[in-house]
Amino acid sequence: MTPKEKAGKREIVIPGEIIAGGEDILPGDWTTKEGKNIISLRFGIVDKSDRLTKVIPLSGVYIPRRGNIVIGEIRDLAMSGWMVDIGGPYSAFLALRECPGFIEESEMETVYGIGDLIVVKISDVKRTAVDLTMKHRENGLGKINDGLIVRVNPHRVPRIIGKEGSMVKIIRDATNCMITVGQNGPVWIKGDNIKDQLFAEKAINFIIANTTSDGLTEKVEEWLKANGGKK
Amino acid sequence: MTYKITRKNVAEALNSNERLDGRKLLEQRQIEISFGVSNKAEGSVRVKMGKTEVLAGIKMGVQEPYTDHENEGTMMTSMELLPLASSNFEYGQPSIEAVEIARVVDRGIRESRFIDFAKLSIVDGEKVWSVFIDLVTINDDGNLIDASALAAILALLAARFPVYDEKADKIEFGEFTDKKLPLNLENLPLTMTFFKLGEKIFIDPTGEEEDVTEGRITIEVSKPAGEKSEMINAMQKGGDATFSVEEVGSMVEEATKIFKKLKSLVDEEVDKFEKSAEKGAKKKGKKD
Amino acid sequence: MAEGKWREKIKMAKEEKSLYKERVDGRKFDELRPISAKVGVVPNADGSAIFSQGDTIAIAAVYGPKIFHPKNQQNPEKGVLRVHYGMLSFSVGERIRPGLNRRSQEISKVTEWALNPVVMLDELPGTAVDIHINIIQANAGTRCAGINAAAMALAHAGIPMKSMVSAVAVGKMDKTIVADVNKEEEDFEEGEGATDMPMAYLSNSDKISLLQLDGRIQTDKFKEALEAGKEACKKIFEIQKKALKEAE
Numbered sequence: 021m022t023p024k025e026k027a028g029k030r031e032i033v034i035p036g037e038i039i040a041g042g043e044d045i046l047p048g049d050w051t052t053k054e055g056k057n058i059i060s061l062r063f064g065i066v067d068k069s070d071r072l073t074k075v076i077p078l079s080g081v082y083i084p085r086r087g088n089i090v091i092g093e094i095r096d097l098a099m100s101g102w103m104v105d106i107g108g109p110y111s112a113f114l115a116l117r118e119c120p121g122f123i124e125e126s127e128m129e130t131v132y133g134i135g136d137l138i139v140v141k142i143s144d145v146k147r148t149a150v151d152l153t154m155k156h157r158e159n160g161l162g163k164i165n166d167g168l169i170v171r172v173n174p175h176r177v178p179r180i181i182g183k184e185g186s187m188v189k190i191i192r193d194a195t196n197c198m199i200t201v202g203q204n205g206p207v208w209i210k211g212d213n214i215k216d217q218l219f220a221e222k223a224i225n226f227i228i229a230n231t232t233s234d235g236l237t238e239k240v241e242e243w244l245k246a247n248g249g250k251k
Numbered sequence: 252m253t254y255k256i257t258r259k260n261v262a263e264a265l266n267s268n269e270r271l272d273g274r275k276l277l278e279q280r281q282i283e284i285s286f287g288v289s290n291k292a293e294g295s296v297r298v299k300m301g302k303t304e305v306l307a308g309i310k311m312g313v314q315e316p317y318t319d320h321e322n323e324g325t326m327m328t329s330m331e332l333l334p335l336a337s338s339n340f341e342y343g344q345p346s347i348e349a350v351e352i353a354r355v356v357d358r359g360i361r362e363s364r365f366i367d368f369a370k371l372s373i374v375d376g377e378k379v380w381s382v383f384i385d386l387v388t389i390n391d392d393g394n395l396i397d398a399s400a401l402a403a404i405l406a407l408l409a410a411r412f413p414v415y416d417e418k419a420d421k422i423e424f425g426e427f428t429d430k431k432l433p434l435n436l437e438n439l440p441l442t443m444t445f446f447k448l449g450e451k452i453f454i455d456p457t458g459e460e461e462d463v464t465e466g467r468i469t470i471e472v473s474k475p476a477g478e479k480s481e482m483i484n485a486m487q488k489g490g491d492a493t494f495s496v497e498e499v500g501s502m503v504e505e506a507t508k509i510f511k512k513l514k515s516l517v518d519e520e521v522d523k524f525e526k527s528a529e530k531g532a533k534k535k536g537k538k539d
Numbered sequence: 540m541a542e543g544k545w546r547e548k549i550k551m552a553k554e555e556k557s558l559y560k561e562r563v564d565g566r567k568f569d570e571l572r573p574i575s576a577k578v579g580v581v582p583n584a585d586g587s588a589i590f591s592q593g594d595t596i597a598i599a600a601v602y603g604p605k606i607f608h609p610k611n612q613q614n615p616e617k618g619v620l621r622v623h624y625g626m627l628s629f630s631v632g633e634r635i636r637p638g639l640n641r642r643s644q645e646i647s648k649v650t651e652w653a654l655n656p657v658v659m660l661d662e663l664p665g666t667a668v669d670i671h672i673n674i675i676q677a678n679a680g681t682r683c684a685g686i687n688a689a690a691m692a693l694a695h696a697g698i699p700m701k702s703m704v705s706a707v708a709v710g711k712m713d714k715t716i717v718a719d720v721n722k723e724e725e726d727f728e729e730g731e732g733a734t735d736m737p738m739a740y741l742s743n744s745d746k747i748s749l750l751q752l753d754g755r756i757q758t759d760k761f762k763e764a765l766e767a768g769k770e771a772c773k774k775i776f777e778i779q780k781k782a783l784k785e786a787e
Contacts, residue, residue: 034783035657035694036702036743050699059743061659061701063694063783078786079586080697081604093254109606109666135255148606148665169254175697214264218271229787289676290594292629302582306675308629331637334623335600335671337583342623342639385628385637387673389598390581424632 030234033060033075040066040073048074064175078231081108082174082204084150088142089159091169091202092152094132100125102132104140104152107174107204112150114140119154137164139200139208160200167198167210168217170224174205179231180224187227187237194244195220219248253462261463265451270460276453277505279512282401284520286409291425294410294432298402300455302392304336307402308385309410309432313422316372316379324371325381328357330399336388348395351489353386356400356442359471359485360384363440366407370433373417382407382432393461396469397454400442401513407432408521429532437476440484441513444469445502447492452502454509466492468502472510481507557714558730563723569767571707571719571774576687576782578695586696588782590688593721594678599688600671601696607667618663622651624685626674646682647672653686653706653739653749659699668698679722680708683737686749691779695786703779705772706739706749709764711756716763718771731755736764740772 033039039051040058047053050062051074060066064077084090084106092104092112101115114132116123123131132138139161144151154161172180181188181201192199197211197220207224211217226243230236253261264271274280280301288295294309316323330353332340340346345353360366371380384406386399412430414423445452446464456464471485483503488494494502562568572593581587584600591597604618624647628635650672658668670692672685683706690704710720713730720735727733734754740747747765756764 032784032786034703034780035700036741037780038743052701059701061699063697077697079695080699109604109663111606137254137256164256166256166259168260169257214260289596289627289629291631291676295629306627308627310629310634312634329628329637331627333625333671333673334602334669335581335584335587335598335673338602383628383634385634387627390583392582422633 031066032064032078033066034063035061039075040068044071046072048072050075050077077175079173079175082106084108084110084112084142084145084204086142086145088203089139089161089200090142090152090204091137091139091164091200091206091208092204094134094136094138096134097128102128104138106150106152107206110148110150112142112152114138114152114154118143118152120157132163137169137206137208138162139164139202164208167208168214168221170207170209170221172205172207172224172228174203176228176231177201177203177205179236180207180227182237187240190237190240190244191220191223195223222247253459257459258463261459262448265448265453265460265463268451270453272457274455276451277509279455279509280457282516284405284516286405286520286524292406292410293413293427294406294408296402296405296409297389298398298405300394300398300401301457302390303394303398303458304389305395305398305402306387306389307399307406308387309406310383310385311410311413311422312381312383313373313378313415313420314381316376320368322372322375322379323368324366324379326357326361326366326368326384327381328353328360328384328386328403330356330386332388332391332395337391339391340388351487352396352399355396355469355471355485355487356384356386356403359400359440359442360403360407363438363471363473363475363482363484364435365404365438365440365473367433367435378420380412382410391458393456393458394444394454396444397442400471401517404439404441405517405520407434408517409524438473439514439517440471440473441510441517442469442471442485443506443509443513445505447490447494447498452498464490466490466494468494468499470503470506472506474510474514481510557712559712559715559717559727562717564721566717566719568715568717569770571771572721574775574778576691576778578691578782578786584692584696586692586694586698588688588691588695590684590691590779591676592680592684592687592719594676595680595684596674596676597681597684597688598673598675599685599692601668601689601692601698602671603668603696604663604666604698605669606665608665609667616664617660618658618666618668619660620651620655620658620668620670622647622654622670622672622689624650624672624674624682626677626681630674630677646685649749649751650682650686650689654689654693654704656746656748657690657700657702657704657741658693659701662699668693668696677722679720679725679735680737682706682749683708683739686739687775687779691783694783701741702744703742703776704739704748705742705775705779706737707768707771707775709736709738709768709771710734711736711754711760711764714760716760716767718767736768738765738768738772740769742772742776745769 064075092106096103104112143153200208283299292308414426586601686706711734739749
């Protein structure tokens with residue numbers, strides 16, 4: 021790779037690799053310090069700031085965090101709520117009382133049945149047990165009835181959303197589709213027709229194929245223009 | 252597992268005659284073929300159909316013939332659905348999926364008389380060659396039957412006898428002759444499976460598409476010399492769906508068309524392989 | 540520095556009048572076979588890699604972590620690695636019948652023990668990570684190629700690891716220590732014959748996580764073998780690193 025090409029790509033590191041040295045530098049996420057050396061514990065991209073060096077993973081399971089909006093699949097109906105699959109080795113649960121309005125236990129299956137997808141919020145995380153909530157529907161929470169789902173590695177989500185939602189907005193405008201990104205990976209695309217939806221899916225796949233590049237926003241805008249974007 | 256909503260999308264796309272990847276109902280994915288996957292095999296090949304990847308290896312041995320076929324060599328086909336290829340596959344006894352693929356592929360080759368079993372006899376009634384066709388999956392993204400059947404045929408075409416010391420009754424594994432297997436090339440069988448969803452019939456589904464199919468019919472076709480029409484050498488209906496006589500009739504017709512296309516692909520690839528093998532042998536000759 | 544010491548030893552080997560003066564394929568005693576490595580070869584897997592060392596080709600795929608609560612687990616606070624190693628029937632001269640065999644079982648276990656020390660299983664409580672290794676073509680050093688592929692697949696899958704693991708089979712042919720034994724060398728019979736020592740080193744600590752011996756070796760020669768292995772594994776680590784960095 022030429023230095024110019026290198027400059028356009030971020031530094032990828034692997035487990036066990038020494039990524040920085042110095043007494044003053046603190047080991048951030050997915051790193052450890054041995055003597056003066058900061059060592060990576062993941063396959064990922066180095067993020068060096070003044071005092072802190074961390075690694076942003078390129079792959080691996082989603083780590084649930086309170087407040088995250090996720091897209092989950094109803095796995096089973098339990099006594100007072102639904103068991104939800106949010107990916108990874110987690111047991112996620114949406115209690116009846118965490119849903120707006122009053123739902124009878126007998127009605128549960130008609131509200132959310134096994135296999136249904138829901139956009140839901142994480143209210144608490146205890147090790148591998150995750151509590152979900154459907155309250156505050158203004159966040160776009162609820163059942164997914166139609167549209168298209170793209171399965172994305174959770175670590176690519178920040179690039180799809182972009183700084184303060186800038187990237188996802190570009191795609192929304194160019195494809196005329198509503199796009200909801202689950203922090204756990206799945207991206208829900210809803211448009212007026214299948215063509216628009218498939219176009220948005222291709223755009224998302226383009227981002228995924230180029231996540232490690234710099235100047236991604238420009239590249240995406242170019243691609244959208246070249247491929248029939250509406251804006 | 253495919254999401255319910257994705258199944259709905261896949262089904263809708265199929266119903267509108269345009270699949271999610273843009274293909275038509277009777278359009279095949281890109282097929283990639285490469286020979287010589289293992290230099291320890293008497294013949295081996297990798298077949299990719301889209302993201303589905305299957306390896307086939309031919310191993311040969313010498314054994315006593317079966318009592319009811321004293322002057323014929325033997326053949327055995329196995330299919331291993333490696334857990335490497337999908338989280339749906341498990342270790343242990345072969346699943347019915349694996350067993351079915353092995354048996355259907357086997358029948359097609361046997362019934363077509365592609366292999367001249369009589370020519371595999373070394374000493375009639377005493378010693379015959381046995382041909383093992385071993386199939387393994389590397390990645391499952393739908394349509395394993397067709398990928399496996401194609402791989403089996405290609406591996407047989409690429410196979411060469413190992414060096415065999417008849418007096419000592421010893422095979423020098425790893426040392427190969429130039430001698431091809433005794434194949435009746437005009438009987439070459441090729442497999443195509445037709446899948447059904449509702450009223451729609453299509454071929455070569457991806458993993459997601461296969462998840463929504465309701466039934467399938469596999470047809471193995473050959474065009475033997477001297478026959479006016481194509482020959483069906485094996486057939487298998489799978490899944491719960493039912494098929495009308497017309498549907499089956501149109502599948503058979505379509506199968507003969509697909510056979511022609513596949514056959515020219517096979518001929519092209521085998522030709523490439525044999526030319527490069529010749530080059531390799533010539534180079535070796537020059538070195539010596 | 541260690542390399543310098545080893546070159547002295549090679550000189551000594553020639554003086555020692557070992558019956559194995561030159562390697563069958565012309566390599567230097569510390570030279571590895573041509574190696575190629577690539578990740579992302581099994582689209583369905585969470586992580587995957589293929590690793591070829593000379594004519595030995597290993598493919599590995601990782602699935603997980605997934606929920607797993609085994610009945611008799613000593614420490615429920617830690618995840619588990621489940622390794623399965625198998626050779627394809629046509630990877631060797633004489634066909635291997637598909638199915639379980641004792642050699643594969645043993646290799647699966649020692650591979651698990653080779654990788655466990657680096658996988659941060661405390662970060663994955665109540666889960667299992669499945670590692671599937673298959674040998675497509677065998678020419679000695681299969682378990683080592685398998686470990687090299689598996690380590691890359693684990694990293695590729697995003698499993699947190701303290702270090703990479705690199706493995707190589709060191710041999711002693713008569714009196715000569717060599718790195719990366721091939722099949723012909725494994726079958727060497729002159730003089731003291733062939734001794735095969737598969738070993739694996741952690742990339743950033745010079746600690747050994749795989750060590751086996753097939754044959755006999757004098758204790759002082761053995762130290763030489765460990766040094767040879769360490770140097771060889773460093774080279775292999777560089778190749779694993781490059782392959783991961785070039786992932787698509």
